[in-house]
Amino acid sequence: MKDIVLQAKNLHKSYKTPDNLQILKGISLTLKKNESIAIMGSSGAGKTTLLHILGTLESFDSGEISILDSACSDNEIRNKHIGFIFQSYNLLEDLTLLENILIPALIARKNIASKSIANKRAFLLLKEVGLTKRKNHLAKELSGGEKQRATIARAFLNDPDIILADEPSGNLDFENSKIIHKLLIESVKKYNKSLIVATHDKKLASLCDKIFYLENGKFLK
Ligand SMILES: Nc1ncnc2c1ncn2[C@@H]1O[C@H](COP(=O)(O)OP(=O)(O)O)[C@@H](O)[C@H]1O
């Protein structure tokens, strides 16, 4: 169907440890354009594993995933269609904020020179997340809340269709969590993105269109 951006069918995943950890035991999920889905579940339930699989960062044992024009390679799909927000930010600490935000464009081999489209978009996004004044600061000089705001700008840089966010406020205090939730949800709406967010935060989950609970490798019915 035309308005489906991501579809997963009957995903199974185990980690080949001595005790063969079965993490996902038949996960199916459909994400539509402009839709937001929250994935909740206790720590260790497999939320990160699932997001990484959906984002083509991790392999799986069986099942199917289709993401828009799936004829592309995983690298192309990631570059073009997916923006990631990680719990622990994953910024390069010795680069400036502006450089960090430009990395998705660099990986996609876009021009990032000072008057390029990517550069202009980075400035716009930095402004939207309230970090214009911090653009030349090294990532390591920023607070946790500022770092996570920067990762939202980075995730939107290449104008992807899908944003995957893994516990985006998991390392933040209450006030900064609220700021991140608002920014994330507002940006997703403003730019017509689809979102899957793993979270323990009921407030954030309640801002999404759907909530799925992951338990024992399956979504609770
Ligand atoms: N690379 C790995 N090798 C072996 N076990 C892993 C690996 N990654 C995650 N696990 C295990 O898989 C389970 C699910 O992990 P994860 O997806 O990180 O859960 P969540 O994000 O819900 O806390 C945990 O028990 C974790 O220890």
Ligand SMILES: [Mg+2]
């Ligand atoms: Mg996790």
